[in-house]
Each structure stands twice: as structure tokens, then as C-alpha cells.
Amino acid sequence: MEGKIFCVGFKLLKAFVFIRVEVDAVSRIASQIIKIEGVEEAHEVTGDIDIIAKVSAHNIDDLSRIIFKIREISGVQGTDTRIVLASHLR
Template identity: 35%
Template sequence: MHYFWDPNGANLHLMQALDSTDRRILLALSSVARRSASAIAAALGMGRNTVQSRLSRLEGEVLDPMDRRIPPAALGFGLLSFVELHVQQRHLGTITEQLRQIPEVIEAHGLTGSADILVRVAAANAEELFRVHGRLLNIEGVQRADSALSMAELVPYRTTKLIEMSLGEHRSGAETAGNGQGRCGEPA
């Protein structure tokens, strides 16, 4: 079992650990997201019912909803900004609720370090971004906001390599260089 923060409620939840069957199914989905349960079952040599029941559980517990897969630029919001908020901690709950009310806020994370919250904002243009920045600064408890515009996505969000690594199918150069060590110092 693993704990994770629910992005919709900021509550700690318990999630069942993914076994190798779940990971193999996720790896198959990562190459073609809309594969049928039958196609995945055939590719992995598993029963369709097994794959279907696992997919149902994964869709409820692990896989992101469709809206998280849509790039904001495809909707006309091509300007991406990362905003570091410095806040009064006692207002964190209220600030989080206010962030949820701003449509251009597509993601927010609590941080360690000098900033308290990292907010990802999508805007159609600089004027709209300026307006959103003003809304962020007007939230009670926000003391300062520092923005950085994304010039290019250099490494897109991905988990395929992590899935492969967790299945032992991917090794870094150091692990294959003959040092005899696998992941986390385990014997290769």
C-alpha cells in the first residue's frame, strides 16, 4: 500500500501498490492509450477478463481523467507560466480553494524551499496572464508572486521509463556498465 495526496481534495489517501501485472498493462497503454482490453490481453498473454478488471481498477485509482491529457495550447491557451507563491501558511486552505476557482490555474503544488506553492497557469496571451497574476496576488494570504514563462517544453511529462524501470526492463548506463549493481544497490 502507498499513500498519496488526492489532487482534488488535498487529503492523504491509501492506494493499493501496483503489481507487475498492473505495470505491464500500464506499459501497454502508454504506447497506445486507446487499446481495447482484448488487444492488451492478447499482447500480454493474459485473459481478457483479468485485463478488464485490472483496467477498471486502474481507471478508478491510478489513471488520470481525460482532461489531464489535453494540452492547453490545443484549446487556445498557448502561454504557459509557472508562478511561485509566497503565502501565509495559516491561509493555505483558503488559498487552495481560491486557486481552484481560477480556470487558468491548471495545477498547483505545495513546495519546500523559499516559495510555498508552485502554480501552473495557462493563458491565451500576455494580457490574460497579467489579469490572472493579479487575481493570484489578490487572494488573501498571498504575499508575493514570482512568474516565469515557459519558452519550450524540453522534456514532456512521461512515466513510461518509470514503468519500465519498475519492471526491471530499463537500466541506466551505470547499471549496465558492469558494476554488478542493479536498482537501489541490488545485485544485477
């Protein structure tokens, strides 16, 4: 087992990225966002935000990579990210 590192109890960092996009580009952009490694879900929503993406990352650097990949997509106007502190699931 030399050279191997095991993390017991390691939890992924979870976040929701709120994404604003150009008019009439929502579906195209959502279909591109879901292809990014770390993006678990992409939802088209109503209101001042167009897409909400649920992401999982190994650490802050990985989260930053995911956010920058989203921002690189043509038609993305801006993002706003919320890191999950605790989840309450049914």
C-alpha cells in the same frame, strides 16, 4: 463564416507562478487558486515558496489577469512568474 476568425496552430502561453503566502494559509489559498480560470495545477511545496501554480493563458494580458487574481487572494504575500519557452515531456 462571415465574422469568424480561426487561428491555426495557436498555442497557449504557459507559465509557472511561484507564490508566497502567510503561515498556516497554504491549503486555503491553494484551493482558491485552483478555481481561477487559466490555472491548471496548484502544488503546495517546501522551501521559500509555498505554492507553485501552472497556468495557461491566451496572451500576456490574459497571464497578467491570472496573476492579479492570485495576488487579490487574502494571505498572498507575493508572486514570481516564469514563462515557459519550451517543454520536454515524456
